[in-house]
Amino acid sequence: MNAKITLRTATSDDAALIASMHARSWASAYRGILPDAYLDRDLQGERLAHWNARMKDVAAGAASVFIAEHEGEAVGFVCLVEPDETGSVLVDNLHALPEHRGLGTGTVMLDEAARWARARGARHLWLSVLEQNAAAIGFYESRGWRCAGREADHMAGIDLFSLRYTFSLDQAQQDSVRQ
Known part of the structure; x- marks a missing residue:
């Protein structure tokens, strides 16, 4: 990972950019999982x-979105929801553009998610990933995330399953102290 990835806080003016990245990421990552007609x-x-609706939540302080950039070009984004009553932060979306995968964008965004969550007193991060999305599952597991459950989901007119993955911020803190 030689690329320099920077993050900036998204604003409501970024909704179209985020939507474009989201659509491009889904069209690539979900091909063969969701119907082609949908994608x-x-x-x-x-x-x-x-995202126009979601950015209202962001503006109200319920969530934050960060845009990842490489050499001034947007290459991904992450949306984080304020901690719930259990001290868990939802990583609501994390997407790197297909043509920019391998730059370390996802890792930079996950590191920011952990930093952001710790600053809010959170103890865990969690997210949902489609059970058939082997690439995403491998990415999260290689970074210490653990599967904590499986639940029925419905997307693009089909029934499927999502896996709930969690990451303990307490454990990550202990690991960094040991190194």
């Missing part, structure tokens, strides 16, 4: 409606 239609328009 090939106006996914960007659907994601734009989602």
Whole structure:
């Protein structure tokens, strides 16, 4: 990972950019998992409606979004939801553009998620990943995330399963102290 990835805080003005990255990431990562008809239609328009609404939550302080950049170009984003009553932060979305994978973007975003969560007193991070998304599962597991459950999900008109992955910030802190 020689690339220099920087992060900046997203604003409501970034909704179209985030929607575009989200649609491109889904079209690549979910090919063979979700129906092609779903991935090939106006996914960007659907994601734009989602992010226009989601950025209202961000503006209200319920979440934060960071855009990852490489040499001034947006290459990914992560959305983090404020800690819940159990001290857990939801990593609501984490996407690196397919043509920029391998730069370390995902790792930089996960490191920021942990830093952000710790600053808010959180003890854990959690996320959901589609059970068939082997690449994402491998990515998270290689970074110390553990599967904590499986639940029925419905997406793009089909029934499937999502896996809940968790990451203990307490354990990560202990590991960094030992090194």
